[in-house]
Amino acid sequence: MVRINENYNKLQASYLFADIARKVEEFQKANPDTDVIKLGIGDVTRPLPARIVKAMHDAVDDMASSEGFHGYGPEQGYAFLREAVAKNDYQDKGCDISADEIFISDGSKCDSGNIQEIFSADAKMAIPDPVYPVYLDTNVMAGRTGEVVDGRYEGIVYLDGNMENGFVPELPTEKVDVIYLCYPNNPTGATATKDQLKTWVDYARENDAVILFDAAYEAFITDDTLPRSIYEIPGAREVAIEFRSFSKTAGFTGTRCAFTVVPKECRAFNAAGEKQMLHPLWNRRHNTKFNGVSYVIQKGAEAVYSPEGKKEVQELIAYYLRNARMIRDTMNEIGLACVGGENSPYIWIETEGSSWDLFDKLLNEAGVVTTPGAGFGKCGEGFIRISAFNDYEKVEEALKRIKKAFQ
Amino acid sequence: MVRINENYNKLQASYLFADIARKVEEFQKANPDTDVIKLGIGDVTRPLPARIVKAMHDAVDDMASSEGFHGYGPEQGYAFLREAVAKNDYQDKGCDISADEIFISDGSKCDSGNIQEIFSADAKMAIPDPVYPVYLDTNVMAGRTGEVVDGRYEGIVYLDGNMENGFVPELPTEKVDVIYLCYPNNPTGATATKDQLKTWVDYARENDAVILFDAAYEAFITDDTLPRSIYEIPGAREVAIEFRSFSKTAGFTGTRCAFTVVPKECRAFNAAGEKQMLHPLWNRRHNTKFNGVSYVIQKGAEAVYSPEGKKEVQELIAYYLRNARMIRDTMNEIGLACVGGENSPYIWIETEGSSWDLFDKLLNEAGVVTTPGAGFGKCGEGFIRISAFNDYEKVEEALKRIKKAFQ
Incomplete structure (x- = not known):
């Protein structure tokens, strides 16, 4: 049989996005003339930039054309793209990463899953809270978790983020093998300093652990003192995948x-306790x-590194960062505590009540959709996430309405 | 740690393609003026067709453009493509498959893996031999196999293909849960009749098993009596994924x-022996x-189903089938027994010696690269695969040389 x-069957059903959709639909029905502005997802x-x-x-x-046609390409990606990535994203920024350590893929969701x-x-597995749900769910699906007790899976070491630690968790008290980290962070928009990342790299080296570093939002870093890659930290090549x-x-x-970087020295161990490299695995x-x-998509990605492509991408990032700054400023004006929005497209806002209370207020009084923090884990309760990914004019209008709702 | x-570490290293590459390199070095023709991969x-x-x-x-831009799409694929697939590939051909049973993906290798x-x-798991290696390797990686004994993994039920059964294996004597089938077959080019597929569907229904049916080469079927889909067989909706x-x-x-079809009724069982549907999983x-x-790629795939797209795709298939027929005819002329090449782009040729003997002969005496059947499993020994995927003129030239080598 x-x-x-x-x-x-252990996966906890998430009704977050269904609940959001239902609430938005109800609001829209009751307020057919309001242009609902979505700053949730x-x-x-x-x-796409012209280049x-x-x-x-x-x-x-x-x-x-017969001459230009491309059939199966290398699974790891074409050399033209792997080399452009290694040079522009790493070597030119002082990180020792070579083209054959880059694995081109169709998305970071797939890779991190x-x-x-x-x-x-x-x-x-050590997994932050709040967190991008894929890290957790893929480990549940792989059988690394037990029962759910008080909203958390047994077998996982949760790394709590909060306003006190600025959503950069402390080292775990229990020994862990694999650590998921994401900076600039989704959902909180928090960033980690070089010293903070060094603490984790040192931990991984001393405890024979591996760090899975999600740097999907690296391009939003404007503060040059912040690390853009885990490989800016000495010793990271042995213990980190990015x-x-x-x-x-x-x-x-x-x-x-997207792409994943697995340095040739990055190691785990076999049952006999002998080092085994993760790159060949x-x-x-x-x-x-x-x-x-797809060849067509890889050629598009390669253009990101052309002089015009770089300029256009920087403009795109600047566009969203302007939105983020505006959101952050408005929250400060209103008197809501927040993190993120400076080196990140996300602003993570503390509420006095529950996540859903603030979500409801912003929807019902301003016609603005946000994401309740509770959807990202237990530590997300009491927060909402506002995304800067929208057109400037819409963000401006949304903030005008939010300010009014708080007057 | x-x-x-x-x-x-259980995966058997395959030196097949490395060995082929080395032999081709050596030949090319010794024969710099010969234009080596690759009919291997x-x-x-x-x-790509113009439409x-x-x-x-x-x-x-x-x-x-701002208006036409597409961000995240539905994970399962856009409705425009799922609907085109369901209508053209199934409903119009009498198969009861709906759009929400179609999962668009980036490749059958990924899906079948x-x-x-x-x-x-x-x-x-019941896995044919010879076989597309992905079925086997992904089960090894998932831990479903034991030691390798005599070239085969313990824990797998191998379904032997040979000239006697026309590479459509008999039902296993041991009870199995999941059965991989592929028709038209890679690597053998063999096809299965409706009656033969019915035997398997009936087995799966009677034995609470599931069939994983790889129909990647369906378009090459020209014989209208052959099934193009497992869903042409009554009762397959409950037991088969395509x-x-x-x-x-x-x-x-x-x-x-690519895409995968998981009918809503397709079932497996939970530990309590209760039916559980595979579609939500x-x-x-x-x-x-x-x-x-990618949106761009899905729009390209949608065009396959336009009137011009259909016509162009048919021409493309006919082009490769003409090659296949020509290869098959030449093999018959030479007096080599073969299967495939009629409703398939592959021709599977029996040799008197080993796979590598014939491979070597064709390379050294005709400058033609093929694939030794031994690379596809134990039952592939004594065969080679010739692929019809090349330009007509090259195939014609390759066959001229092969004929000469056999004179």
């Missing part, structure tokens, strides 16, 4: 391209379960 | 789009570990 993977809204558009058109033309496969089933994405950088959420996974990113 | 997934060579190219250009233009995740760790791809149909190997996996296929 064929049995299902019972771990799927972390999805970009601006068109990227041109590269994609050219690549489509390649595919239309799949990466746990290369670790043992009994690996002790995820990056073109989604938020170049507006690729619907275009799909991830390479094997990539070769076996993935067939490369 | 962070441990690796030790199952990866199953990769298309003809440009698809147009759709992709239009979609790139959409992404360049990932699907095993939704089954229990102790599910008994994989399809645009790779070989529309030349998408480097463009990347696969949907959950898709939502958690995948972020949808």
Whole structure:
């Protein structure tokens, strides 16, 4: 008798987005004339930069000719893109990362979800709270968790974030094997300093652990003292895997391209306690379960690193950061405590009541949709997330209405 | 101490393609003037059809405008594509499959590799031999196999294919839970009749099993009595998942789009022996570990179903089938027994010696690269695979040389 993977049944059903959708629908029905402004989801809204558009058109033309046609590409990505990434995102910024340590993929969600496969089933996972739900759910699906007690899965070490630690958690008291970190953070918009990341890298080195570092929002860093990559921290090559994405950088959420960095020295251990490198393991996974990113999309991603592409992408980031600053300033004006919004497209706002109280107030009194922090974990309760990913005029209008609601 | 997934160490290293590459390199060095013709790998060579190219250009233009821009799409694919697939590939051909049973993905390799995740760790897997290696390797990585004994993994039920059964294996004597089938077959090019598929569907229904049906080469079927989909067999909706791809149909190997069909009634069982549907499980996996296929690529795939797109795709298939027929005819002329090549782009040729003997002869005496059957499993020994995916003129020249080598 064929049995299902019972771990799927342990997944706690999330009604967050369904509940949001229902509330928005009810509000819209009661207020048909209000233009509801959505600052909830972390999805970009601006068109692809012209240089990227041109590269994609050219690549489509390649595919239309016998000479330019591309069939199966290398699973790990074309050399032209891997080299552009290694040079521009790492080597030019002083990080020792080579092209063959870059694995091009169709998204950081996939990569950060799949990466746990290369670790043992009994690996002790440390996962921040609040958190991007994929880290947790993929470990539940893989069977690394037990029962849910008080809203948390047994078997996971939760790393609590709060206003006191600025959403950069303290080291765990219990020994852990794999640590998920994300800076600039989704959902909180918090950033980590080099010293803070060094604490984690040192921990991983001393405790034979591995850090999974999600740097999908790296492009939003404007403060030059903040690390853009975990590899700016000495010793990180042995203990850290990094995820990056073109989604938020170049507006690729619907275009799909990302990459994962696995340095050649990055190690785990086999049952005998001997070092075993993670690069060949991830390479094997990539070769076996993935067939490369579309040639057309990789050519678009390559254009991100052209001189014009860089300029246009910087303008795009600046556009959203202007929104973020405006949101942050308004929250300060209103007197709501918040983090994020300076080196991040997200602003994480503390409320006096529950997440849903503030969500409801902003929806019902301002026609603005946000995301209740409780949807990102226990520590997210009492917060909401506002996203800067929308058109400037809409953000401006939303903030005008929010200010009025708080008068 | 962070441990690796030790199952990866069980994977048998395959030197097949490395060995082929080395032999080709040596030959080319010794024969610098010979134009080596590659009929080994199953990769298309003809440009994308014009209608698809147009759709992709239009979609790139959409992404360049505020109004047409697409951010995150539905993980399962856009309705426009799911509906086109359901209507054209199923409903119009008498199969009862609806759009919400179609999951658009970036490749059948990914889907047929990932699907095993939704089954229990102790599910008994039946895998054909010879076979597309992904089915086997992904189960090894998931820990469903033991030691390798005599070239085969303990824990797997191998379904032997041979000239006697026409590479359509008999039912297993041991009870199995999940059965991988692929028709038209890669690597053998064999096809299965409706009666043969019915035997398997009946087995799955009677034995509470599930069939994973890989129909990536469906478009090459010209014999109207052959089933194009497992859903042509009564009762298959309850027991079968089907994989399809645009790779070989529309030349998408480097463009990347495919889909998986999970009917709403398709069931497995939980530990209590109660029916549990697979559709919500696969949907959950898709939502958690995948972020949808690029909008531009999905628009290209949609164009496959336009009147012009259909015509162009048919021409593309006919082009490769003409190659296949020509290869088959030549093999018959030479007096080599073979299967495939009639409703498939692959021709599977029996040799008197070993796979590598014939490979070596064709390389050294004709400058033609093929694939030794031994690379696809124990039952592949004594065969080679010739692929029809190349330009007509090259195939013609290759066959001229092969004929000469056999004179």
